Amino acid sequence: xxxxxxxxxxxxxxxxxxxxxxxxxxxxxxxxxxxxxxxxxxxxxxxxxxxxxxxxxxxxxxxxxxxx
Amino acid sequence: xxxxxxxxxxxxxxxxxxxxxxxxxxxxxxxxxxxxxxxxxxxxxxxxxxxxxxxxxxxxxxxxxxxx
Numbered sequence: 001x002x003x004x005x006x007x008x009x010x011x012x013x014x015x016x017x018x019x020x021x022x023x024x025x026x027x028x029x030x031x032x033x034x035x036x037x038x039x040x041x042x043x044x045x046x047x048x049x050x051x052x053x054x055x056x057x058x059x060x061x062x063x064x065x066x067x068x
Numbered sequence: 069x070x071x072x073x074x075x076x077x078x079x080x081x082x083x084x085x086x087x088x089x090x091x092x093x094x095x096x097x098x099x100x101x102x103x104x105x106x107x108x109x110x111x112x113x114x115x116x117x118x119x120x121x122x123x124x125x126x127x128x129x130x131x132x133x134x135x136x
Contacts, residue, residue, distance in 0.1 A: 025091040025131055035135055051135045063093055064132060067103055067119045 005032035007048030015039070015047065017059045025060075073100035075116035083107070083115065085127045093128075 006026070022040035026032070037049040037056060049056040074094070090108035094100070105117045105124060117124045 021095060021097055023091075023093040025093075025135070027089065027131060027134060029089055037135070057132075057135065060132065060135075063095060064125075064128065066095060067093065067105070067125065067128075 003031045005034065005036065006038060007036050010048045010050040010053075012050070012053075014055050015041070015049075015059070017062050020059070020063065023060060023063055071099045073102065073104065074106060075104050078116045078118040078121075080118070080121075082123050083109070083117075083127065085130045088127070088131065091128060091131055 019041050020039045021042055024036075024038040024040075026036040026038070028035050035051045037051050037060065039047050039049060041047060051057070087109050088107045089110055092104075092106040092108075094104040094106065096103050103119045105119050105128065107115050107117060109115060119125070
């Protein structure tokens with residue numbers, strides 16, 4: 001993990017959870033003063049999502065619920 | 069992301085969310101038939117957690133709720 005914020009900008013368009021193969025939740029800390037969410041898509045692309053966006057928390061929770 | 073399961077075994081003892089700096093949720097897929105959760109601790113250690121363990125989902129949800 002890099003010792004700085006990893007997201008320069010966040011993706012604004014909706015991404016369906018079915019294209020997401022990995023979710024990284026990075027709490028704020030000494031390396032970065034904001035929370036970051038980085039998802040990996042099926043094609044390997046890494047995408048930063050905005051933790052403040054309502055649709056982002058909806059899809060993250062959808063993925064979490066798959067774990068129950 | 070490796071094209072195979074990444075966790076060989078899972079950590080069984082409770083880890084406080086305050087030591088967790090990164091959470092990776094890896095849904096099952098072609099690369100691995102089971103869900104995997106990999107957390108990074110403050111000292112940089114990567115630890116696999118059991119998605120079936122109740123305490124694991126409790127701390128993941130605690131971290132998620134920090135995002136709201």
